[in-house]
Amino acid sequence: MNAIPIPGTQRSITPAGGIVWGVLVLLTVMSAIVRPGLFIDQVIGGLVYGLVLVLIALGLSIVLGLLGIVNFAHGALFMLGAYFTFQLMEVWGVSFWVTLVVAPLGVGLVGVAIERGVLRHLYDKNPLNGLLATFGIALMLGEATRAIWGGTPRSVVAPQVLSMGFDLGVTTVSRIRLFTVAVAVIVIAAVYLLIERTDFGLSVRAGVLDREMAEFLGVNMNVRFISMFVLGAAIAGLGGVLRGAAVGMDVGMANQFIILAFVVAVVGGIGSLFGSVVAGLLIGGASYLTPLYLSTLAEVTTLEFINIPGIGGLVPYLVMIVVLLARPRGLFGQEGFLE
């Protein structure tokens, strides 16, 4: 069937695409009308979750796109950020604001150890080796965390100013969620500027394209590789701080989030930072809105079976399967990357 032009723009949409968009808009409007409070909750929930996913996926994408290493331990770094937060705040009594800076740095240090100890031996080898080695490191970090802090879930007490709610009329939003959004957006913007707009970022990108040439021109790639990995680790750690402070932590979060981060990176297109951002928000939003859409639909049509419990957890995988089948490189992926 032929594509239908969208009036006012240069683009067009296939009938199938149009139907999908139409259904989504309809569901959004319905949910907003039927349960406005819940709708706002879910939108914000999706936004927060999505941005945390972006923070982790960004680090993963940087490491993968710039260094060619698939870092399975990235979820463990995220988890360490949360546990460092616990250690700093609950055990050592450090304030949240200091922790917000110190914990990611600590995770960055762990990143240095991983990079120097393990990763630098794997740079030009088969990418599977990097995946396997970091898989082992993730296991080690998980066990170490369990050994040090125990297997039961932990939580921290957020500072006063962030624990209060923010009244939006139909619902209240906890301030810590808004804070998470703000911090995440700032950090993501900063990373983007660093990589795309600074000379340092330029030298890193050049080095990835042609390492020999860059080194020949005097660029110290070792320093850059380490710093990029540390940056990725620290961002993941920061995500852990935010998540840990808002929701708490447990040893399972490493596995849970690394898989999600991979999904986001892959859906967005490996090597594309912009793709990670879009994919993270897409998946975050979909994870939170799909259960809402389904329950609204179930309510409206009185077909209870539509309301599948726990579907939110499966959404990222379904999205990934669909995207990879339709666009094998992900939404914004670059040609030839790991293909």
Place this chain on the structure above:
Amino acid sequence: MSETDTSTTERADTGDAQTAALGSTGLTKRFGGIVAVDDVDLAVPEGELRAIIGPNGAGKTTLFNVLTHALAPTDGTVYLHGEEITDLPQEQRPHRGLARSFQSNQLFNELSVLENVRVVVQTIESGPFSFDLLGEGRSQHREQALDILDSVGLTDKRDVTAKNLSHGDQRRLGIAMALATDPSVLLLDEPTSGLGTNETGLVTDLIESVHQDLGLTLLLIEHDMDIVLSISDRVTVLDQGRVLATGTPDEVRGDSEVQEAYLGGMREEL
């Protein structure tokens, strides 16, 4: 050497791509903004040994990649013995008689020399896919593989793991594997690059004997001009993806455009 009248060297190939053993018309490969292979017309007649030469980066290997469909062409057609094969998948081509060797010594590294060849023989005999789960493999495949190893002079190394071979032996193994596909047209990508004098001689002799004894049509990417001049029937010169000239080695040698491309005006080497 005086300048030969450039009209005796053709820009494009004489002869019809469709009657040649291997031919192409307008073959093009673009990567984004870069044109690696630019409107190449080729017609290599049956039994000819055609050398493909050109400065580094001229697109010679890319041409081979497109001819074997390791890369899909952006434009143009490829003919094998008159049949159009432009979109024929890579793995089908050896079964039609088009084979190649690689510049970078592509081998089944952890397998023995014999097994490297045997698995190719098995593939050619049984087809691109064979769900044969019984037994261990036909003994005749093994026999044929041994014969091929014999013809390239690697019999005594048959149990050596491929990655442990010397450079020259690896080259000969690569050629052996290409021969194991029982080709009618063979593409050899810089078979003597990186080899010492001795090994170069061995490989060159092998190529010549393959050409003469088996009557194969050969395309040879070469940088070593001595070899080009001594064994090739005709030469095609590529520069920046385009065919500059086609002709006998002597004709091409004297062509001013070719000299320009290689030497930028200096003619001492030719």
Place this chain on the structure above:
Amino acid sequence: MSDESATNRTGGGLVSGLPLGTLNRYKVPIGALLLVLLLRPLVSMEFLLGYGSVANTILIWMLFAASFNLLLGYTGLLSFGHAMFLGIGAYVTAIGLSRFSSSFVLSAIVALALAGVVAYLIGRITVQKGEIYFAMLTLAFGTTAHFIANYNPAGLTGGTTGIAGGAVPAWIETERGLKYVNLGGFQFDWYWLVAAAVLVGLVVLWQIVRSPFGRTLIAIRENKELARAMGINTYRYKVWAFTLSGVVAAYAGTILEINEQGATLSLLTVETSGDVILMTVLGGANYFFGPVAGAFVWLFAEDYLTDFEMLVLPLKEIPIVSLELAGVLAYWQFFLGLLFVIAVLIAPREGIWGLLRDSLETLYDRLRTGEEDV
């Protein structure tokens, strides 16, 4: 027969030094036979694990890991969702037995058929993607399988609790905690049926690997670009490798179903898929017995080390040095993880089995050259 040892590393140069060519050719089936005969007596020994029923689990996991290695070691595909086929084997059998009062054999056949179909379909869409994408897609499918089982459609899969009741075939009896097989009055220990079944599975895998099909897989693993250039349709080979490996994994699942008397969600988790990867790589993906060794080490460690309290050297009776290790070894996975990382860095395809073989070969050579006349 020497080209076989380079091709698929099914045993050792050690054995090829022996004069018996036939022994060398069949070293895998012979080794597998010895393994299944000796594992339980070995493991039951006091100073090892002290009890025998764990041998069942170890054997089943060895087969599961070997099926996984058909993909990783022999074809070069890293799947993060292999647990799904183990789960299909166990769940479909359990469903057949408990929900449909069907016979074990029929249920098992349906399980294998379903696993084959699912593996074929998933294989067709995933094998040609790049390695990382393939790993992620298999992970996604595995998670979906877990989700479906948890969702308990039509009450078939039992949700979080799995299937526990009425899922044992009639010919299995339990007396004082030990399982027996009772066929028409003839009663024998369940272990021997597991042993026979696992032996059959291992021999089937061995045959697949040494066949022309298997040898082509190995070529694909070695250099897939070259394989395509030489006329091999790598896509179809990979799809079938994926299918066969899924079917064998499901076969292991059916045996597991009887052993565990049901099916639980834990069979379908990412952890299970991850465990089999760890075992296989740790054991050595290049060798047929690599994953077998890896499964043994992993499960043995799990059982042995978690109860470890004191390390006494050299013997309990003659204590010279003793270390309080109770706390530390509960985190044995940390140490095995470390070993795993080291293995990946130094010898990613060799693993424990590879290193063991190499050191035994060196030892054997040294002994031999000591005797040989020049």
